[in-house]
Amino acid sequence: MNGRNVVLGVTGSIAAYKAVALASALVKAGALVDVVMTGAAQRFVTPLSFQAITHRPVVTDLWAGGEDLEIGHVTLGRRADVVVIAPATADTIARLAHGLAGDALGTTVLATDAPIIVAPAMEPRMWSNAATVANVAILRQRGILVLEPDVGRLASGYKGRGRMPEPDAIFDVVSGVLARGVSLRGRIVVVTAGGTREPIDPVRFIGNHSSGKMGIALAEAARDRGASVILVHGALSVQVPAGVDARPVGTTREMADAIHAAVEGADALIMAAAPADFRVARAADQKIKRGAGSMSLELVANPDILASLASWPGVKIGFAAETTDLIANARSKVAAKRVHMIVANDVTAEGSGFGADTNEVAFIFADGRVEPRPLETKRAVADAILDVVASALQQPVEPSTP
Numbered sequence: 081m082n083g084r085n086v087v088l089g090v091t092g093s094i095a096a097y098k099a100v101a102l103a104s105a106l107v108k109a110g111a112l113v114d115v116v117m118t119g120a121a122q123r124f125v126t127p128l129s130f131q132a133i134t135h136r137p138v139v140t141d142l143w144a145g146g147e148d149l150e151i152g153h154v155t156l157g158r159r160a161d162v163v164v165i166a167p168a169t170a171d172t173i174a175r176l177a178h179g180l181a182g183d184a185l186g187t188t189v190l191a192t193d194a195p196i197i198v199a200p201a202m203e204p205r206m207w208s209n210a211a212t213v214a215n216v217a218i219l220r221q222r223g224i225l226v227l228e229p230d231v232g233r234l235a236s237g238y239k240g241r242g243r244m245p246e247p248d249a250i251f252d253v254v255s256g257v258l259a260r261g262v263s264l265r266g267r268i269v270v271v272t273a274g275g276t277r278e279p280i281d282p283v284r285f286i287g288n289h290s291s292g293k294m295g296i297a298l299a300e301a302a303r304d305r306g307a308s309v310i311l312v313h314g315a316l317s318v319q320v321p322a323g324v325d326a327r328p329v330g331t332t333r334e335m336a337d338a339i340h341a342a343v344e345g346a347d348a349l350i351m352a353a354a355p356a357d358f359r360v361a362r363a364a365d366q367k368i369k370r371g372a373g374s375m376s377l378e379l380v381a382n383p384d385i386l387a388s389l390a391s392w393p394g395v396k397i398g399f400a401a402e403t404t405d406l407i408a409n410a411r412s413k414v415a416a417k418r419v420h421m422i423v424a425n426d427v428t429a430e431g432s433g434f435g436a437d438t439n440e441v442a443f444i445f446a447d448g449r450v451e452p453r454p455l456e457t458k459r460a461v462a463d464a465i466l467d468v469v470a471s472a473l474q475q476p477v478e479p480s481t482p
């Protein structure tokens with residue numbers, strides 16, 4: 081973070097004291113940190129606490145100006161490499177959503193082109209209130225990165241979602257944004273996750289072991305880079321992340337329809353879902369009875385969703401779940417599905433595949449390049465995939481020829 085300009089907005093929450101630790105971590109990492117405090121924030125922490133850590137004047141008053149006009153709020157906003165508001169109260173979020181500029185923080189935010197990170201802190205009921213939900217949605221649509229608050233005990237004694245994320249988590253987001261930028265701001269990215277289910281009868285289905293973790297990590301990572309994310313998902317063993325447009329589906333054919341609708345006007349499709357390749361030819365209307373003790377099912381092929389989007393012009397990323405001949409099988413899928421890249425993954429390898437939090441994959445590009453990656457978290461794999469998507473969106477798309 082050496083020499084990068086970070087504006088730290090601090091607003092009126094008990095969590096303001098944690099912003100001192102955040103400021104300290106940013107300064108230690110070499111950032112030039114300018115703190116802007118609202119009046120309410122100063123009821124919790126004094127400007128002197130921040131000044132002592134940042135060795136810079138703290139902006140508390142829109143009308144101050146005075147000796148050092150260079151430290152004006154407009155100048156701060158213009159030269160910022162990133163603006164982080166931590167803690168951000170419900171009131172601050174509402175003001176940001178409406179572009180209010182009655183204080184130094186509001187003006188700084190309006191005057192900046194830099195990425196903005198908001199770390200909310202409030203009572204759970206305020207966070208889930210319809211007004212806050214709508215305001216957060218507005219901010220996210222504008223490419224502002226609103227972090228999900230933590231769940232835990234609040235100063236009031238209540239438990240729930242509303243605690244400001246810990247300073248080291250915010251620090252990681254700030255350093256990620258400074259390193260990678262909001263490379264997908266203004267882009268629409270469709271991510272698919274989880275397995276589909278094909279009914280046998282009203283109580284049974286054919287499914288698979290997909291947990292949806294990889295797709296969820298992708299949706300989160302794309303959201304964190306400022307993209308509008310549409311998440312078409314089947315069965316998941318993890319929560320849908322906040323701030324994404326989640327569209328649940330059941331069968332592969334439903335997933336195909338939802339994806340065809342979602343990609344209209346979208347920039348990229350990342351197909352991490354595991355759609356069932358076969359469905360039962362004639363699902364029973366009533367529960368099949370144990371009867372004679374044996375039965376057989378006739379299965380018919382489902383559509384290959386990625387292949388059906390051959391003429392769609394956006395950036396397409398597929399996955400290949402393999403148990404043998406990883407690279408060779410993945411290579412043939414790049415061609416068959418006409419994608420920019422296949423993320424190949426040996427689902428039998430240690431630490432990889434279904435249900436794991438980590439993955440060891442190889443990127444197989446349409447131009448034949450193979451890039452093996454180390455065993456890493458699914459979030460790290462997601463970030464690497466999004467680097468590929470972001471750079472592909474800078475160039476004309478060249479799908480492979482069948």
Ligand code: CTP
Nearest residue numbers: 351352353355357383384385386398399400401
């Ligand atoms: N996929 C798809 N439609 C299907 C099945 C899979 O679009 N009906 C997508 C997956 O989401 C993944 C890629 O195609 O991105 C490869 O999926 P995979 O299961 O590895 O391959 P299949 O095409 O199903 O081929 P096979 O099962 O023969 O390996």
